[in-house]
Amino acid sequence: MARAYLQVGDLRGAARALVDADSVAPAEVRCRPLARTVIAEVARAQPAPAGVARLATLVGLTR
Template sequence: MDDLTDRAAHLAAAHSERPDHGDRPDHGFGPIVVDLTRALAAAHLGDNHLAVTLHHRATTTDAWHRLPAEHRAAHLVDLTRAHLDLGDHHAAGRALLTADRIAPAEVRLRPVAHTMLTAVLRAGPTPADLTRLAATIGLTVAP
């Protein structure tokens, strides 16, 4: 995984240096995409602390805001599992709410988002806006 993402980072850096490219939303590839991929790969490999650290580093850049809304929201939904695995269901809930504000369809239509929302609701007390989101999309959570 490290070798492949390092190669992708090299390609992304070279690609973004071209004046007709860069971290623009119209082509979907650049250093920010590699950074987000590293975060999700770390989560899939079980290194959730690294995943969240890489996520925070990537999402505080201007390049994050230039990504398509759907890409940002999908990443937040996918990172929810890392927060849950770390026992931080509040951060998981915030990720889902932020994703819903950015691109509602990513949360309201994706089955994985429904699964994550159900897991967050079962993890403990949740804010009213998260419960409202669940009701809006028709999720019922049995105790």
């Protein structure tokens, strides 16, 4: 779902979908390469949504 939001340019929707998915199935969000790619893309937004910035840090995409 987050990828679909990202493809239509809805960063807020993508962020919300990632955070929601992480609360339900964290391993799916944190370990799958595609999910990590989407997290990285959304985290690049300025300013990065807080929940996604946290996820990016948790999965090691930022310091």
